Amino acid sequence: MSEVLELAESVLSGSSSTGTDLDAALWRALEETGLARLTLAEAAGGSGASFADAAEVLQATGAHAARVPLVETDLLAGWLLHSHGIAVPDGPLTAVAADGDTLTRVAWAREVAGIVVLTPSEVLLLTVDGLEITAGANLAEEPRDTVTRPEVVAARADLAPGAAAEFRLRAALGRAQLLAGAARGALARTVRYAGERVQFGRPIGKFQAVQQQLALAASEVAASGAAASAAAATADRDGFGAPSTAFAVAAAKARTGEAAGEVARIAHQVHGAIGFTREHDLRLLTTRLWAWRDEDGSDAQWQAELGATVLAAGAEALWPLVTGTP
Amino acid sequence: MTSTLSRLPALVPPPTELPPRAAALRAEVRAFLAEERAAGAWSPRADVWLSGWDERFTRELGRRGWLGMTIPVEYGGHGLGALDRYVVTEELLAAGAPVAAHWVADRQIGPTLMRFGTEEQRRRYLPRIAAGECYFGIGMSEPDAGSDLAAVRTKAVQVDGGWELTGTKVWTSGAHHAHAFFALARSAPKDDANRHAGLSQFIVDLDSPGVQIRPIPLLTGAHHFNEVVFDRVFIPDAQVLGELGGGWAQVTGELAFERSGPERFLSTFPLLTALLGELTGVSGTEREVGRIVSRLWTLRRMSLAVAGSLESGEAPELAAAVVKDLGTRFENEIVDAARTLVAIPPDPGAESGFARLLADAVLHAPGFTLRGGTNEVLRGIVARGMGLR
Numbered sequence: 046m047s048e049v050l051e052l053a054e055s056v057l058s059g060s061s062s063t064g065t066d067l068d069a070a071l072w073r074a075l076e077e078t079g080l081a082r083l084t085l086a087e088a089a090g091g092s093g094a095s096f097a098d099a100a101e102v103l104q105a106t107g108a109h110a111a112r113v114p115l116v117e118t119d120l121l122a123g124w125l126l127h128s129h130g131i132a133v134p135d136g137p138l139t140a141v142a143a144d145g146d147t148l149t150r151v152a153w154a155r156e157v158a159g160i161v162v163l164t165p166s167e168v169l170l171l172t173v174d175g176l177e178i179t180a181g182a183n184l185a186e187e188p189r190d191t192v193t194r195p196e197v198v199a200a201r202a203d204l205a206p207g208a209a210a211e212f213r214l215r216a217a218l219g220r221a222q223l224l225a226g227a228a229r230g231a232l233a234r235t236v237r238y239a240g241e242r243v244q245f246g247r248p249i250g251k252f253q254a255v256q257q258q259l260a261l262a263a264s265e266v267a268a269s270g271a272a273a274s275a276a277a278a279t280a281d282r283d284g285f286g287a288p289s290t291a292f293a294v295a296a297a298k299a300r301t302g303e304a305a306g307e308v309a310r311i312a313h314q315v316h317g318a319i320g321f322t323r324e325h326d327l328r329l330l331t332t333r334l335w336a337w338r339d340e341d342g343s344d345a346q347w348q349a350e351l352g353a354t355v356l357a358a359g360a361e362a363l364w365p366l367v368t369g370t371p
Numbered sequence: 372m373t374s375t376l377s378r379l380p381a382l383v384p385p386p387t388e389l390p391p392r393a394a395a396l397r398a399e400v401r402a403f404l405a406e407e408r409a410a411g412a413w414s415p416r417a418d419v420w421l422s423g424w425d426e427r428f429t430r431e432l433g434r435r436g437w438l439g440m441t442i443p444v445e446y447g448g449h450g451l452g453a454l455d456r457y458v459v460t461e462e463l464l465a466a467g468a469p470v471a472a473h474w475v476a477d478r479q480i481g482p483t484l485m486r487f488g489t490e491e492q493r494r495r496y497l498p499r500i501a502a503g504e505c506y507f508g509i510g511m512s513e514p515d516a517g518s519d520l521a522a523v524r525t526k527a528v529q530v531d532g533g534w535e536l537t538g539t540k541v542w543t544s545g546a547h548h549a550h551a552f553f554a555l556a557r558s559a560p561k562d563d564a565n566r567h568a569g570l571s572q573f574i575v576d577l578d579s580p581g582v583q584i585r586p587i588p589l590l591t592g593a594h595h596f597n598e599v600v601f602d603r604v605f606i607p608d609a610q611v612l613g614e615l616g617g618g619w620a621q622v623t624g625e626l627a628f629e630r631s632g633p634e635r636f637l638s639t640f641p642l643l644t645a646l647l648g649e650l651t652g653v654s655g656t657e658r659e660v661g662r663i664v665s666r667l668w669t670l671r672r673m674s675l676a677v678a679g680s681l682e683s684g685e686a687p688e689l690a691a692a693v694v695k696d697l698g699t700r701f702e703n704e705i706v707d708a709a710r711t712l713v714a715i716p717p718d719p720g721a722e723s724g725f726a727r728l729l730a731d732a733v734l735h736a737p738g739f740t741l742r743g744g745t746n747e748v749l750r751g752i753v754a755r756g757m758g759l760r
Contacts, residue, residue: 097386233379236757250759253751260696260750263757267382267693268669275672278386292668299665345658352661360647364465364640367668370397 049094050101052078057109063329065186067156068112072137075113082119082133089127091119100222100277104270107226107337108233110329112187114139114153116219121212122161129168129202134159142212146194154178154190162194163204163212170200184336185329211285216341217298218276224301224337225273228266228308231330235259235312242317255315262311269304272297279369289369295351302344305334380756383690386672387679393458400462403435407468414723415467415641417732418739420634421544421595423469426503432463433503438473442481447498453682457675461633467641467728471545471595476500476507478632479625480553487613487621492574496551508552510540510575510599511622518748521566521619525556525601527573533607534558536573539600546584546597551576554601555618570618574610581605590734591719624686629743631677631691636670636698638739639705639732643667645725646709656712663708670698689756692749699739699746706732 046054056078060071075081084099085091099120106115114137122138136158141151144165154160155178162169177193236259239250249255276290276297283289309331313320320327338344355363365371407413407428416423432438440456442448463470481500484493499505516522525538536556546552552575559569577584581604587596613621643663650656673694680687709729717730740746754760 229379236379236759239759250754256754256759257747257750259757259759260753263382263753264693264697267690268666268673268697271383271386271673271676272665272669275386275669275676278388282388295661296665296668299661300669303662303665344662348659348661348665349657350661351664352657352659355660355664356647356650356657359651360644363644363647363664367664367671368397368461370394 047098047101049080049083049098050105053080053102053105056080057105057111060109060111060113063326064112065182065188066112067114067137067153071111072113075115081113081115081137082123084119085123085133086127089123089133091123091127096218096277096280097274099219100274103219103222104226104229104273107223107228107333108230108330110185110227110230110333113137114157116216116223117152117157120215120219122159124215125161125163125168125208125212126170126200128208129205131168131170131200131202134170134172140212141192142209148192148194150181150183150189151192153188154192155180155188159199160192163209165209166204168202168204168208169198171195172199183340185332187333187336207286210291213342214280214285214291214294217347218273218280218294220337220341221273221276221294221297221301224305224334225266225269227330227333227337228269228301228304231308231312231327231334232259232262232266234327234330235262235315238320239315249315258311258315262308265304265307269301269308272300283369292351292354292366292369295347295354298342299344299347299351302338302347305338309334378758380689381687382693382753383673384676384680384685384687387454387675387682389454389458389675390452393454396455397458397462400437400459404462404466404468408466413469415644415728416469417467417642417728418638418735419464419467419641420470420474420638421735421738422471422593422731423467424471424545424548424595425469426472426506426548428469429472429503429506431503432470432473433501438477438503439481439497439501442485442497442501446485446493447501448481449501453678454675457633457678461637461671464633464637465640465644467644472506472548473500473503474634475509475545475549476505478634479509479629480507482628483553483612483621483625486624487572489609491609492612496574505551506545506549508543508546508549508577508597508599510543510552510554512542513539514541518745520555520622521570523555523557523570525554527556527558527571527606529558530605533605533609534573534611536575536601536604536606539598541587541596541598543597543599544595546577546599547586547594549577552599553612555622558615558618567619569616570622571615572612572618572621573606574612575601575604575606576610579604579606590737591731626744627677627681627686627688627691629691630695630749631674631681631687633671633674635695635743636667636674636701638735639702639728640667642709642725642728642732643705645728646705646712649713649715649725653713659708659712663704666701666704670694670701674698689753692744692752692756695743696746696749696753702732702739703736706736 082091087093117139121140140161179191276293279293439448558571583600718726719730721727
């Protein structure tokens, strides 16, 4: 286990996933350990870590179903502000790409210290005083709020070239890590349950039919983790402006989204009726799998984008694209 | 949330990046393949590592230093790493080049001789394998021992100066062209308490007296498989491979190599390339193409991660089983996509092109999820790895 993952695990093991508000104690611990702003430049109060490191932390965050806006604060809002010369405020942050006065489905809006808005021409920082926020939620009951833009903004800057495209890729890359983690968490719980639940005089995990299903789920979890981690490694190596990174992120979000449904399906099938009730914690992972696969571009959307890229490049370019070597 | 994560084994190693020198090697291989194709030396085929037997091509690869790449220089090899070999292998497979003649020798025999072979055995075979002049088969399966390999009944009886082999091996690819093969045989009586004990590996020269080779045609009618019958075939002591009685450990120790390579998801890749050619101007296929490509990209990254892990001396058997299960199902997914996205029926009589690739892929597909361990057996390995068995 890498050092950063060990640190993340030690912090996250104290987290609680039930509830719909931000886990304030966990957030404080993430702030204190430098994990809350892991990839943000040191000059902006971050740790200056790689996306590979962030991938490990975010996958662990997903596996614990932790209630913190890590992707939003570090990968999106922090980066947008710092790269546009705006000082990054303390506390949890969120970011949204929007055109118009009403911002919809803003992640964690009611819980954060600042909202960064990426408009077609500007980056804006909204502080939360005087904002009109209407609570909304995703399938996992995480805040996805509607916000009315105020007259006065705390800071603004002209949008840098390429920033909108990078924002989209960063959001999908971060979401892919969370998905991979939640899939792993769901599998871990399900394997444990199959070892404990006895029917027909044996733990159900002893039945071949159940073992085959769990192995199928394991292969999806493996694919999910491999895709998310490889996309992070590609972003580290080539940067977000490179076609190879755009390709890798699209493939990773498509693959993790596809795996999410399969892993959730098998997790519920093995858990039986108890997992289908609100009193059981399985839902904390499976509802996140269902919610996150459709956020920041669904698998269908990223598949279509990837397919369009491949078809435009032509048959002979397929293998060079897949290997990232023109 | 209380964590059970630590109790799940690592299902896939961390990502592997290829060394910087890989780019030049890859460019060289691509240029060579383009030349060959321009000259009409061969046309891309599906499942080339089973069906593409071309000794001229194999010798040419040997001449260029692309066989026995990981074998030390003193044995005629090139002393390179698993990742160098990976680059060459994936380029050959993606192009649908005829790699069957050297496939088994290059993938399994070379590394196994380096691991378990005697000095004499290494000197006898390795230089010719690296030159592309010596071809091998693998003699594991028998009529009554398939997935349950420990049930092999081929018997090795000790005689003066060596052993006598009697029994039957089946599904032996390329035995009718090969010079030799590794035979797994029972050298000590079966012990029901330990079914894996008493098995040994022997290097059998296929022109030995008492060896009979009979064709077993595939669904296509093509002759790649064989039945190999031994009738008291004499094997000198010098041709015992590794430890007497250690056959099981030797055979299963190689599985991570055998199960995780690019051949476990690229068997039908030439069909996918041909399919894209047919989709020019066809609308509404982006999503399905993207789905296939995202799965392909992921599999390649998984397979590379295992290769990197093997390079650093680990044996990620669980990850290899996962790659092979996902990969061989993916090979079938390409066939389904080809059938559903365009309306061109398979044509086994076509010389080349989409219809021929589709015909071969459909008829070869059952083998993908069988060879080298069925997907059900692989999932059993994964279940055991997760502590369920």
